[in-house]
Structure formats: C-alpha cells, structure tokens
Amino acid sequence: MILKELLNRNIRLLWAGQxxxxxxxxxxxxxxxxxxxxxxxSATMTGxxxxxxxxxxxxxxxxAGVVVDRFNRRNLMLISDMVRFSLVLTIPLMFISExxxxxxxxxxxxxMATFSTLFNPAKDAILPQLTSRNQLFRVNTLMQxxxxxxxxAGLFGAGIILGWAGLINLFYLDAITFAFSFxxxxxxxxxxxxxxxxxxxxxxxxxxxxxxxxIGLRYVWRDDRRILGIVLITAxxxxxxxxxxxxxxxxxxxxxxxxxxxxxxxxxxxYGIGMLLGAILVYWYAQRFGKGVWLMLGMIYDGxxxxxxxxxxxxxxxxxxxxxxxxxxxxxxxxxxxxxxxTLIHSLVPNHMQGRVFAMVNLAVIGMTSLSVALTGIIxxxxxxxxxxxLIGIGGALCGVAGLLYSPIRQAD
Numbered sequence: 001m002i003l004k005e006l007l008n009r010n011i012r013l014l015w016a017g018q019x020x021x022x023x024x025x026x027x028x029x030x031x032x033x034x035x036x037x038x039x040x041x042s043a044t045m046t047g048x049x050x051x052x053x054x055x056x057x058x059x060x061x062x063x064a065g066v067v068v069d070r071f072n073r074r075n076l077m078l079i080s081d082m083v084r085f086s087l088v089l090t091i092p093l094m095f096i097s098e099x100x101x102x103x104x105x106x107x108x109x110x111x112m113a114t115f116s117t118l119f120n121p122a123k124d125a126i127l128p129q130l131t132s133r134n135q136l137f138r139v140n141t142l143m144q145x146x147x148x149x150x151x152x153a154g155l156f157g158a159g160i161i162l163g164w165a166g167l168i169n170l171f172y173l174d175a176i177t178f179a180f181s182f183x184x185x186x187x188x189x190x191x192x193x194x195x196x197x198x199x200x201x202x203x204x205x206x207x208x209x210x211x212x213x214x215i216g217l218r219y220v221w222r223d224d225r226r227i228l229g230i231v232l233i234t235a236x237x238x239x240x241x242x243x244x245x246x247x248x249x250x251x252x253x254x255x256x257x258x259x260x261x262x263x264x265x266x267x268x269x270x271y272g273i274g275m276l277l278g279a280i281l282v283y284w285y286a287q288r289f290g291k292g293v294w295l296m297l298g299m300i301y302d303g304x305x306x307x308x309x310x311x312x313x314x315x316x317x318x319x320x321x322x323x324x325x326x327x328x329x330x331x332x333x334x335x336x337x338x339x340x341x342x343t344l345i346h347s348l349v350p351n352h353m354q355g356r357v358f359a360m361v362n363l364a365v366i367g368m369t370s371l372s373v374a375l376t377g378i379i380x381x382x383x384x385x386x387x388x389x390x391l392i393g394i395g396g397a398l399c400g401v402a403g404l405l406y407s408p409i410r411q412a413d
Contacts, residue, residue: 024177047377065359152272243372274331303396
C-alpha cells in the first residue's frame with residue numbers, strides 16, 4: 001500500500017504541508033489570473049501576469065539548482081515559505097487600500113514565483129534523503145497524488161468560496177497555507193548526507209557556484225544523453241502546451257460562453273480529479289514498462305486531448321460541462337509525464353547532482369511556460385483561443401513522437 005509511506009515521520013510532515021500549501025497555490029494561481037482579467041479585461045495583460053509567475057524559473061532556475069545542492073534544503077524551503085507568506089498577504093492588503101495596480105500585481109506574482117523556483121527543486125531533491133531508493137517510485141506517486149488532490153480541493157473550494165466571500169479574500173487563505181507548510185517543514189528532521197568532494201573546490205564562493213553550475217550543465221549535456229533528451233523534449237513540449245493551458249482556458253471560458261470566475265475555478269479543479277485517477281493508473285502500470293516510453297506516451301496523450309477544445313461550444317451540451325469533460329480526460333495523462341520524469345531523475349542522477357538537474361527540469365517546465373504564456377496572450381488578440389488549442393495540441397503530441405524516436409529516452413528506466 002502506498003499509504004504505508006506515511007508511517008515515515010518526515011514523509012508524513014512533508015505530505016501534510018504540501019497537501020495544504022498546494023491547495024493554496026492552486027487558489028492563488030487561479031485568483032491572480034482572474035483578478036488581472038477583471039482589472040484590465042485584456043488577454044495580453046492576463047498573459048503578462050501568467051508570464052510574471054513563470055519568468056523567474058527562466059532567469060534563476062539554473063542558479064537555484066546550484067543553491068539547492070550547496071545549502072541545506074530544509075532551510076531553503078523554510079525561507080521560501082516565509083517570504084511567500086508575506087508576499088501573498090500583500091495582495092489583498094494593497095487591494096483594500098486601493099493601491100493594487102496591474103503592474104504591482106505582476107511584481108508580487110514575480111517575487112512569489114522567484115522563491116517557488118528555489119522551493120520546488122529543494123523539495124524534489126530532498127526526497128531521496130527521506131526514504132529508501134526502492135521506495136522512491138511509490139513516494140513520488142504519493143507526493144504527486146497529493147498535489148493533484150490539493151489542486152482539486154483548492155480550486156473546487158475556491159469556486160464555492162467565490163460565491164459568498166469574493167475573489168480577493170482567497171489570498172488570505174493561501175497565506176494561511178504557507179504558514180502551515182512552514183510549520184510542517186520546521187518539524188522535519190533531515191538525515192545528513194556527505195558532501196561530494198568533486199563539487200567542493202577550494203575557491204571563492206562566487207567562483208565555486210559558477211563551477212558547480214558548469215559541472216551540472218556538463219553532466220546533462222555530455223555525461224547522460226537520457227537526461228539531456230528528457231530536458232530538451234520537456235522544454236519543447238511545455239512551450240507548446242503550457243501557455244494555452246494557463247492563459248487560454250480562462251480566455252475560452254470568457255469568450256465561448258461568457259463564463260465567470262466560478263466557472264474557471266470549477267474547470268480548473270477538474271484537473272485534480274483527473275490527475276488523481278491518472279496517478280492511480282501510473283502506480284498500477286508504469287512500473288511494468290519502461291518509464292521513458294510512458295513519459296513520451298503521456299506527452300502524446302497530453303497534446304491530442306487538448307484538441308477538442310476547438311469545438312467546446314459545438315458539442316451539443318452546455319459548454320461548461322463540455323469543458324469539464326475535456327479537461328477531465330486530458331488530465332488523466334499528466335501523471336504519466338510528471339511521476340515518471342521525477343522517478344527517472346531520482347533513479348538516474350547522483351544525489352549530489354539532483355538539485356541542479358531538477359532545476360534544469362524546472363527551467364524546462366516553468367521557464368518555457370513563461371515564454372508560452374506571453375506568446376499565447378499576444379496571439380489570442382489575433383485569433384480565437386479555441387484555434388490555438390488545435391495548433392498546440394498537434395505540436396505537443398509531436399514532441400512525444402520525437403521522444404519515442406530517440407532511443408536513449410525510449411530505453412530509459
């Protein structure tokens with residue numbers, strides 16, 4: 001049973017903290033995008049705030065990996081939670097004082113994302129310190145399942161809360177979740193691992209950090225073609241898929257049937273249900289075949305199942321229900337990408353390099369998302385958001401096909 005991993009005290013604390021915190025993250029992700037849409041009514045400005053939430057991974061992602069491998073990962077997570085608590089609390093306070101402009105909102109989102117760029121690879125890289133190697137796949141499935149349920153719970157709850165508390169009060173809720181995550185991580189006791197002497201040259205801190213970064217880049221570029229292929233295909237796939245997923249869906253909701261914030265929250269919450277089902281399927285089946293194959297099949301499925309959004313308002317049912325059905329089917333495939341990719345990195349990469357490699361994957365996912373969301377906002381001013389889903393669905397699926405044709409990825413396990 002996967003739940004027996006919760007008997008590990010550190011896993012239990014991290015699990016509880018992320019269950020609550022990621023529910024809050026889902027709420028803030030939805031709330032900031034819809035708030036910008038309300039403030040400006042502009043697809044381009046909505047793309048800007050989504051860009052602000054992803055751009056830090058593009059500019060700080062690699063150095064964040066060096067920091068994660070260099071410093072205490074638990075302490076980095078604590079600092080990140082503390083800062084994000086303060087920043088998210090600033091949004092409603094400035095809104096109430098009538099000082100919240102679109103620019104200030106984008107800056108606050110940018111700063112929160114900057115510390116998320118540090119938190120995420122630290123969280124991923126710390127897992128091998130908390131459990132045995134042969135349990136990593138189960139623990140990764142557990143943690144991903146938690147994030148999926150949290151996504152559903154946060155957004156479904158937001159859809160209900162919006163009806164009586166209003167959009168701006170959702171940010172107070174997210175601040176509380178960061179505080180809870182901080183407490184859970186504070187209570188964790190992390191076993192120490194010996195430093196790897198090859199990454200600790202006797203040089204100054206600035207030069208040493210640069211040296212560590214070069215070692216990480218060289219490892220991915222030259223030493224393991226499987227990891228290089230995964231990073232490159234991930235980057236290209238996210239360039240196609242993530243902009244429309246983040247910005248395109250609220251634009252379709254608004255343009256196709258004049259939906260509001262509650263519609264957006266309910267549609268987004270459907271991701272959590274589908275991904276939770278997908279995580280169960282991953283747990284049952286993904287260990288029976290090569291994880292590299294499952295990763296690429298997940299990308300193909302991910303792209304193809306976005307295409308029906310082209311005709312979401314022509315399917316003979318209410319567009320809201322059609323969109324919920326499409327997103328449910330689409331989201332089942334996401335764990336086949338996320339769980340298998342994370343487990344492959346844990347299995348293939350030495351522990352002292354994992355912070356840098358996870359940061360590169362984070363750069364490929366979030367960094368390319370920043371370019372994708374900005375471009376989606378601009379393109380949506382020129383063509384229908386629904387047509388965009390046709391184009392990116394084809395592009396995303398072709399990324400998976402390319403990965404299957406590349407033997408180092410196909411044979412990775």
